[in-house]
Amino acid sequence: MLLDPVLPRFGANYVPSAGWFYSWLDYDAAAVRRDLADLAALGLDHVRVFPIWPWIQPNRGIIRERAISDLLDTIDAAAEVGLSVAVDLIQGHLSSFDFLPSWVLTWHRASLFEDPIVRDGLTAYAEAVARAVATRPNVFAITLGNEVNNLWPDSTTTPESSTSWAQDLLVTVKKAAPDVLALHSVFDDAWYKPNHPFLPVDVVDLGELSTVHSWVFNGVSRVDGPLGPATLTHADYLVELAVATSTDPDRPVWLQEIGVPGPDIPVDLQAEFTRRTVEAVVHNPALFGITWWSSHDIDRRLLDFPDREYDLGLFTVDHQRKPAADALAEVIAEIRSTGVQAQPATTLVSPVDLRTEPHRRAEIAPGSPFHLSWVAARAHSAVRIVFPA
Amino acid sequence: MLLDPVLPRFGANYVPSAGWFYSWLDYDAAAVRRDLADLAALGLDHVRVFPIWPWIQPNRGIIRERAISDLLDTIDAAAEVGLSVAVDLIQGHLSSFDFLPSWVLTWHRASLFEDPIVRDGLTAYAEAVARAVATRPNVFAITLGNEVNNLWPDSTTTPESSTSWAQDLLVTVKKAAPDVLALHSVFDDAWYKPNHPFLPVDVVDLGELSTVHSWVFNGVSRVDGPLGPATLTHADYLVELAVATSTDPDRPVWLQEIGVPGPDIPVDLQAEFTRRTVEAVVHNPALFGITWWSSHDIDRRLLDFPDREYDLGLFTVDHQRKPAADALAEVIAEIRSTGVQAQPATTLVSPVDLRTEPHRRAEIAPGSPFHLSWVAARAHSAVRIVFPA
Numbered sequence: 001m002l003l004d005p006v007l008p009r010f011g012a013n014y015v016p017s018a019g020w021f022y023s024w025l026d027y028d029a030a031a032v033r034r035d036l037a038d039l040a041a042l043g044l045d046h047v048r049v050f051p052i053w054p055w056i057q058p059n060r061g062i063i064r065e066r067a068i069s070d071l072l073d074t075i076d077a078a079a080e081v082g083l084s085v086a087v088d089l090i091q092g093h094l095s096s097f098d099f100l101p102s103w104v105l106t107w108h109r110a111s112l113f114e115d116p117i118v119r120d121g122l123t124a125y126a127e128a129v130a131r132a133v134a135t136r137p138n139v140f141a142i143t144l145g146n147e148v149n150n151l152w153p154d155s156t157t158t159p160e161s162s163t164s165w166a167q168d169l170l171v172t173v174k175k176a177a178p179d180v181l182a183l184h185s186v187f188d189d190a191w192y193k194p195n196h197p198f199l200p201v202d203v204v205d206l207g208e209l210s211t212v213h214s215w216v217f218n219g220v221s222r223v224d225g226p227l228g229p230a231t232l233t234h235a236d237y238l239v240e241l242a243v244a245t246s247t248d249p250d251r252p253v254w255l256q257e258i259g260v261p262g263p264d265i266p267v268d269l270q271a272e273f274t275r276r277t278v279e280a281v282v283h284n285p286a287l288f289g290i291t292w293w294s295s296h297d298i299d300r301r302l303l304d305f306p307d308r309e310y311d312l313g314l315f316t317v318d319h320q321r322k323p324a325a326d327a328l329a330e331v332i333a334e335i336r337s338t339g340v341q342a343q344p345a346t347t348l349v350s351p352v353d354l355r356t357e358p359h360r361r362a363e364i365a366p367g368s369p370f371h372l373s374w375v376a377a378r379a380h381s382a383v384r385i386v387f388p389a
Numbered sequence: 390m391l392l393d394p395v396l397p398r399f400g401a402n403y404v405p406s407a408g409w410f411y412s413w414l415d416y417d418a419a420a421v422r423r424d425l426a427d428l429a430a431l432g433l434d435h436v437r438v439f440p441i442w443p444w445i446q447p448n449r450g451i452i453r454e455r456a457i458s459d460l461l462d463t464i465d466a467a468a469e470v471g472l473s474v475a476v477d478l479i480q481g482h483l484s485s486f487d488f489l490p491s492w493v494l495t496w497h498r499a500s501l502f503e504d505p506i507v508r509d510g511l512t513a514y515a516e517a518v519a520r521a522v523a524t525r526p527n528v529f530a531i532t533l534g535n536e537v538n539n540l541w542p543d544s545t546t547t548p549e550s551s552t553s554w555a556q557d558l559l560v561t562v563k564k565a566a567p568d569v570l571a572l573h574s575v576f577d578d579a580w581y582k583p584n585h586p587f588l589p590v591d592v593v594d595l596g597e598l599s600t601v602h603s604w605v606f607n608g609v610s611r612v613d614g615p616l617g618p619a620t621l622t623h624a625d626y627l628v629e630l631a632v633a634t635s636t637d638p639d640r641p642v643w644l645q646e647i648g649v650p651g652p653d654i655p656v657d658l659q660a661e662f663t664r665r666t667v668e669a670v671v672h673n674p675a676l677f678g679i680t681w682w683s684s685h686d687i688d689r690r691l692l693d694f695p696d697r698e699y700d701l702g703l704f705t706v707d708h709q710r711k712p713a714a715d716a717l718a719e720v721i722a723e724i725r726s727t728g729v730q731a732q733p734a735t736t737l738v739s740p741v742d743l744r745t746e747p748h749r750r751a752e753i754a755p756g757s758p759f760h761l762s763w764v765a766a767r768a769h770s771a772v773r774i775v776f777p778a
Contacts, residue, residue, distance in 0.1 A: 022447045025414075026455055058411045061692040066415055097491035103693050105494070106487040106543040117693075154495040303450040304492050304506075 006340060008282060009289030010332045011046035011083075012039050013257060014074075017296035017317045021094060024052050027070040033077045038315050039295055040081035042329040043336075047078055048086040048256065048291050050094060050146060053125065054101035060121040063128040072132060079138040086291075087133045088185065089126050089173070090145030095298075095309045098151060113157035113165045126169050127176045134177035141181040142173050143256070147213065149186040149198040159358075162198045166206050183207040185256060188218050191241055191354075192365035200354040200361070204246035209288055212238040213257035214277075217308070219366025221264035223375075226273060230366065230375045231264075235290075236281040236382075237374060241364070243286045244385035245354045252288035255281060259293040260324050261308040271323035278331045283340045284382065292328060345382035348374055353387040395729060397671060398678030399721045400435035400472075401428050402646060403463075406685035406706045410483060413441050416459040422466045427704050428684055429470035431718040432725075436467055437475040437645065437680050439483060439535060442514060443490035449510040452517040461521060468527040475680075476522045477574065478515050478562070479534030484687075484698045487540060502546035502554045515558050516565045523566030530570040532645070533558050536602065538575040538587040548747075551587045555595050572596040574645060577607050580630055580743075581754035589743040589750070593635035598677055601627040602646035603666075606697070608755025610653035612764075615662060619755065619764045620653075624679075625670040625771075626763060630753065632675045633774035634743045641677035644670060648682040649713050650697040660712035667720045672729045673771065681717060734771035737763055742776040 016023040017038075018031050039047060049071070056067040075085045090112075091099055103121070104110055110118045126144070133139045144166060145151075157165070166184045173182040184207040190198040191212075204210045214235035216225055223230040235255050242253045258277065260270040281287060297313035298305055314325035351370055352360040364370050377383045405412040406424050428436060438460070445456040464474045479501075480488055492510070493499055499507045515533070522528045533555060534540075546554070555573045562571040573596040579587040580601075593599045603624035605614055612619040624644050631642045647666065649659040670676060686702035687694055703714035740759055741749040753759050766772045 019451070020448070022451055022453075025444065025447060025453060055414065058414060059409070059691045059693070061690050062408070062411055064411075064414060096496050098495040099491050100494060102486035102488050105489060107485050107539075108693060121692075150496075301450050302448045303510075304448070304497060 007336060008287045008340070009045050009291075010328075011044050011048060011086075011289060011291040012295040012314060013291055013293045014039070014047040014049050015294040015296050015298065015313065017313075017315065017319065018299070020298050020302055021050060021052055021091070022302070024055055024067065024070060027073070029073050029077065032074050033080070034319065035296060036077050036081050036083060038319055040083055042314065042325055043332045044083065046084040046086060046140065046289070046291070047295070048088060048143075049074055050088050050091045051129065052091050052099045053089070054099050056129065057121065057125045058101055060103050060117075060124070063125065068129065068132045071129070072136060075133060075136045075139060079136070084138045084140045085133075085136070086141035086143060087129070087139060088143040088146045089129055090122065090148060092145040093147050093150035096306050098154065111155040111157060112151055113155050113161045119165065119168070122169065123172050126172050130173045130176035130180075134180055139177075139180055141183055142177055143183040143185045143211065144169050144173070145185065147185060147187040149190055149196070152197060157197045159197050159199050163202055163206070166202060170207055181208045183209065183211055183254075185211045185213070187213050188215065188238065191238065192219065192361050194359050194362050196361070199358045200241070200245045201358075204242055204251065209252040209254055210242040210246060211254045211256040212242055214238050214255060215257070215259070215261065217261050217264050223367050223372075226265045226269050227276070229379055230371070232273070232276045233280045233375060233378050234366070235277055236284055236378070237371070239281060239284050239286055240374075240383065240385045241354065244350065244387060251286070253284075253286045254288040255290045257291060257293040259312045262311055263308070267323070271327040274324040274327040275331050278328065282331075282335055283343050285342065292324075343382045345384050346377055346380070347384045347386055348377055350385050350387050355387070396725060397676045397729070398434050398680075399717075400433050400437065400475075400678060400680040401684040401703060402680055402682045403428070403436040403438050404683040404685050404687065404702065406702075406704065406708065407688070409687050409691055410439060410441055410480070411691070413444055413456065413459060416462070418462050418466065421463050422469070423708065424685060425466050425470050425472060427708055429472055431703065431714055432721045433472065435473040435475060435529065435678070435680070436684070437477060437532075438463055439477050439480045440518065441480050441488045442478070442534075443488050445518065446510065446514045447490055449492050449506075449513070452514065457518065457521045460518070461525060464522060464525045464528060468525070473527045473529045474522075474525070475530035475532060476518070476528060477532045477535045478518055479511065479537060481534040482536050482539035485695050487543065500544040500546060501540055502544050502550045508554065508557070511558065512561050515561050519562045519565035519569075523569050528566075528569055530572055531562050531566055532572040532574045532600065533562070534574065536574060536576040538579055538585070541586060546586045548586050548588050552591055552595070555591060559596055570597045572598065572600055572643075574600045574602070576602050577604065577627065580627065581608065581750050583748050583751050585750070588747045589630070589634045590747075593631055593640065598641040598643055599631040599635060600643045600645040601631055603627050603644060604646070604648070604650065606650050606653050612756050612761075615654045615658050616665070618768055619760070621662070621665045622669045622764060622767050623755070624666055625673055625767070626760065628670060628673050628675055629763075629772065629774045630743065633739065633776060640675070642673075642675045643677040644679045646680060646682040648701045651700055652697070656712070660716040663713040663716040664720050667717065671720075671724055672732050674731065681713075732771045734773050735766055735769075736773045736775055737766055739774050739776050744776070
């Protein structure tokens, strides 16, 4: 299962082709195996999987055994085709939808981040799921939840609460699954939005490596998308920000989500975007892995998703490879053949210390003078970032 | 299946003994059959059953076939022991918990009562479930949802929206299930709270009969509970209010919920409360039926329920009959043997016309001078209510 450690991992965020994540409610082991075979055939080595919290813990006192066994079956199905697995726990947020149990809603309304009883419930959930999935040797990581900062503002929080919430849950996960990476995950408002109550230091101090999610619609596609240098290097920029912000120079960074959202990346440019954005980040020595969002499209009979979410799959809902899939498979094969290369690098000093000045995050956001100068320098070499002394 | 039409129906609100309504997620046909056998053995003739909306329609575009077939199996299981069935659609609200799908929450937040897209989704849900359950000959009623007015204030509404919402859904249900009673259901704030955006006229104008829910903790137990006359006659008072408010003198009233909540009704008085409250309402000529809340207790390993909810069952979670069950079985047997009797009645004029002056509802609420004079008169005879000319 283990690849050459100098090579980054390549994987996909697993979105079931039939019935999206609603399929957990009618688990179909054969359908899951067919989906995972699609991914293994691309040469991927891992998948990230997403159980739905309120369907596993519909009451604070219940952990549904059958839901856990369905999750374990998905993990086993991945093993059958040579895929390792990362499990995200608290979904929580997926593709604009928040899944929340009745015991935190309306008459029981309470913040996931701040209410001690809800935190007790989440701790019990994280403990149970982490312990169960850790019985499977192909599970390499457990992330607290997908982009948990999307659960704010519906759940109130402060930077202090967000940090302690993640810290406490990471301790729970590590205790329940000592041989598995315990990780945190937030979307990039944590890097760019001045008053966002999840901080850059959370990304780089919490959990055993840093995770970043690069979505071009969050800024760079307005700078020069779809194939401009800012757009193609946004993933690498986030990796460099994470490296710069960490106090550990060797802490890896997992590009846990990247994809080809329309209309920002038009269909006929998706293959080229895929190849070039992977090439722009894959040689970064901090890179732990690249995990594509997503494995499969969403059936358009499922309603109310933002339009771009339907077509993010490497495969259609009927298992046809899309252009990004071919491009990804090719670039993975090439990198496995040639290896990653140490690249010349220059250094740029950020105007902001993201560890101590999160209120100045906008000064390094996409389109900021600093970002644009980083992009200009990136045309010639890798560009490390350092904070002002 | 049909009883002598002059006798009211007697039934129970079916709360599964193992796993409460969470049991829909792990449907156990044998467990349901054991629960329903408990109820049939009491001499009941019907159950009211509660599917959970977001587990049947997790996406606006999905109606889960297996969830529908589980619901049909429960209906068939009831038929096997001679029970007819009323189905409530939009749960929605149960015992302090609101079950809401992700497509009406947080980033998709919208009012169930006012948002046209959500109303479209609810219409599709009501149509599908009503059509499915109408295939079963022992289904006699479909109610839009359990106490849907508890979904406000989380979902905004106005009296106009509440009324049109129910009207439209009732048309949908009747079309999908023409041979089944189509009903509305609200808890008693609709009768007593001046600014409540669900009106008394909704209870008596919408659907094919009126439904009332009599809970002593909503006022009367503070007047003279647990065995005082106001407490024991509260169900009959609600039936009389519904009769008075309807423009149809023959419109039946279904006492769809009544029970023995602690601490208002202490355990050692539950049998007496049960017998006497049934005796006080059963001879009311408007009465369609009495449906006990609930069939089975809630396992205390399930967390976060209001304390009184755990012990409302006629049976414990391990199928032991409780005192209210024995009392109910006895009084049902007696009434079936002796029949209901026309009783002498006096008439009291309400200070308020509930059809036209809902803002004055507090003047007829428990403890109001009108209510107390009704209770005093009720000691001597039945007491009809008329509105001021």
